[in-house]
Amino acid sequence: MTDIWQSAMDHAVAVARKAGQVVRDAVGGVQKEAVMVKSSSIDLVTETDQKVEKLIIESIKEKFPTHCFIGEESVAAGEVCLLSDSPTWIIDPIDGTTNFVHTFPYVAVSIGFSVNKQVEFGVVYSCLRDEMYTARRGKGAFCDGRPLQVSQQQDIRQALVATEFGSNRDPPAVDKMFSSLKRVLSIPVHGVRGAGSAAINLCLVASGCVEAYYEIGIHVWDIAAGLLIVSEAGGVLMDVKGGPLDLMSRRILAANNRSVAERLAKEIDDFSVRRDDDAS
Numbered sequence: 001m002t003d004i005w006q007s008a009m010d011h012a013v014a015v016a017r018k019a020g021q022v023v024r025d026a027v028g029g030v031q032k033e034a035v036m037v038k039s040s041s042i043d044l045v046t047e048t049d050q051k052v053e054k055l056i057i058e059s060i061k062e063k064f065p066t067h068c069f070i071g072e073e074s075v076a077a078g079e080v081c082l083l084s085d086s087p088t089w090i091i092d093p094i095d096g097t098t099n100f101v102h103t104f105p106y107v108a109v110s111i112g113f114s115v116n117k118q119v120e121f122g123v124v125y126s127c128l129r130d131e132m133y134t135a136r137r138g139k140g141a142f143c144d145g146r147p148l149q150v151s152q153q154q155d156i157r158q159a160l161v162a163t164e165f166g167s168n169r170d171p172p173a174v175d176k177m178f179s180s181l182k183r184v185l186s187i188p189v190h191g192v193r194g195a196g197s198a199a200i201n202l203c204l205v206a207s208g209c210v211e212a213y214y215e216i217g218i219h220v221w222d223i224a225a226g227l228l229i230v231s232e233a234g235g236v237l238m239d240v241k242g243g244p245l246d247l248m249s250r251r252i253l254a255a256n257n258r259s260v261a262e263r264l265a266k267e268i269d270d271f272s273v274r275r276d277d278d279a280s
C-alpha cells in the first residue's frame with residue numbers, strides 16, 4: 001500500500017536540515033538585544049527562532065498548501081493552538097532556545113505531523129550535534145538511519161531519569177518540581193539528567209541513553225515529534241500521573257517500559273498548568 005505521507009516526511013527531513021544550518025550559523029552570535037522574552041523573563045525567544053519557523057512553514061506550505069500548522073512562535077504571535085483532525089504540522093523551530101542563547105550544545109529543530117490527532121511522523125534534528133532522529137508510525141525510529149531501541153532495563157534503581165524545570169518560577173510549582181526531584185532521587189535512581197530540550201530528552205529515551213523523561217510545562221510543539229520516536233523505539237508514553245498521554249495537557253512521562261513509567265509516576269508531585277488549547 002502506498003505510504004501517502006512518505007513524501008511529506010522526506011520534505012520534513014530536508015527542511016529540518018536546512019533550518020538546522022541556519023541555527024548553526026547563528027549560534028554563538030546571538031546579540032543580547034536580539035534575545036526577547038515571552039511568558040516570563042526566562043522564557044526566551046530570538047529572531048532566529050522566528051526566522052527559522054517562517055522558513056519551515058513557508059517551505060511546507062509550498063508543497064502542502066491546504067495543511068494546518070501549530071508553530072511555537074506563531075502561537076506566541078497570537079495564532080490559535082487547536083489540534084484538529086486535519087493534516088497538521090506541529091513545529092518547534094528551536095527546541096532548547098535557552099541552550100541556543102548560551103551555546104549549550106543541545107538544540108533541536110522539531111517537526112511533528114498529525115492526522116486525526118494522531119502523530120504520523122516525527123523529525124527531530126539535533127543540529128549542533130548533526131543527529132537526525134526520525135520515526136514513521138508503525139515503521140520504527142532511527143538516528144541517521146540507524147534503528148533506535150529503548151533501554152532494556154527493568155529496574156528503576158538502575159535507571160537514569162531526565163527532567164527539566166522549564167520557565168515556571170511560581171513558588172508553589174517550584175516546590176512541586178523539587179518535591180518530585182527529591183522523591184525520584186530517593187528511589188534511588190542512578191541519576192537525573194536534562195538536555196534542556198524536551199525533544200532531545202525524548203530522543204535520549206528512544207536511544208536507550210536514559211530510561212525515562214518527565215516534565216510538566218512543556219508544549220505540544222516540544223513533544224509531538226519526539227513522542228513518536230520514543231514509541232517507535234519500543235517505549236511507552238503516558239501522563240505524569242500514569243493516565244493516557246494528552247498531547248495538549250503540557251504534561252508528559254516517557255519511559256523504556258511500563259513498569260519503570262508507573263513506578264516513576266508514583267513519585268511525581270504534579271501541579272496544574274494551563275492547557276495548550278485553553279483559549280480562555
Ligand code: LIP
Binds near residue numbers: 164165199215218
Ligand atoms: C523548551 C523545552 C524544555 C523546557 C523549556 C522550554 P523551547 O522548549 O524543550 O523541555 O523545559 O522550558 O520550554 O522553549 O526551548 O522551545
